[in-house]
Amino acid sequence: MKTTILLKERVYQLRKEAHLTQQELGDILGLTHKSISMLESGGRSTTIDKLVLLAEFFHVSTDYLLGITDDPTWRGGPLGEEEEEEV
Numbered sequence: 001m002k003t004t005i006l007l008k009e010r011v012y013q014l015r016k017e018a019h020l021t022q023q024e025l026g027d028i029l030g031l032t033h034k035s036i037s038m039l040e041s042g043g044r045s046t047t048i049d050k051l052v053l054l055a056e057f058f059h060v061s062t063d064y065l066l067g068i069t070d071d072p073t074w075r076g077g078p079l080g081e082e083e084e085e086e087v
Contacts, residue, residue: 006067008042014058015040029053 015025015036022036029036031050038044046054055062060072 005042007046007065008040010060010065010067011036011054012040014054014060018058025057029057 015022018025020028021033022040023033025031026033026036029050030053035044035050039046051062051065055065055074056076059074061069061075063069064072
């Protein structure tokens with residue numbers, strides 16, 4: 001599936017641009033390095049929650065990660081403490 005191909009490529013590219021290892025990215029996001037490895041190899045898709053975590057961390061849109069657009073522009077804002085509690 002094209003979405004899986006773009007997702008794995010974009011996560012890999014963003015991680016490399018941030019100069020992070022799979023272990024470091026996993027630690028930051030609360031995932032194992034194996035999860036990051038499987039995602040980047042296309043061996044595993046991801047959940048919506050993890051997709052949002054990746055988008056928030058890299059400040060790109062989920063549409064960009066999924067390959068719906070080539071525009072990585074972040075359209076969200078940081079969650080405030082009050083908003084986090086409601087989510």
